[in-house]
Amino acid sequence: MVKLSAADRRNALLDAAWSYVAEHGVHALTLAEAAERGGVSKPIAYNHFQSRAGLLCALYDRYYTGHIEELTKALERAATVEEAAKVIAQAYVDCVEQSGLWQRRWLAL
Numbered sequence: 001m002v003k004l005s006a007a008d009r010r011n012a013l014l015d016a017a018w019s020y021v022a023e024h025g026v027h028a029l030t031l032a033e034a035a036e037r038g039g040v041s042k043p044i045a046y047n048h049f050q051s052r053a054g055l056l057c058a059l060y061d062r063y064y065t066g067h068i069e070e071l072t073k074a075l076e077r078a079a080t081v082e083e084a085a086k087v088i089a090q091a092y093v094d095c096v097e098q099s100g101l102w103q104r105r106w107l108a109l
Contacts, residue, residue: 014058074087
């Protein structure tokens, strides 16, 4: 068994938390659930995120950062203002679709 670096373990916990939220909704997510699904102890999860709020903030930050990076790359390829407007509109639609925000369980954060 290979020991994960702290960064890899944190990413694995974020992956586990995201997966759990997709299945059970954000209200059901706890650090204990993320730890169990991520295959680590609760103290390790607490060391990474300190609280449920910290975990939720980290999930949001990861999601937001990924979308901003994708949007920036797409805008760099846009040759006109019209193309840029289309890129921004599509990025918004993609973000909502990928996040599941249109599903009821996500709206009650």
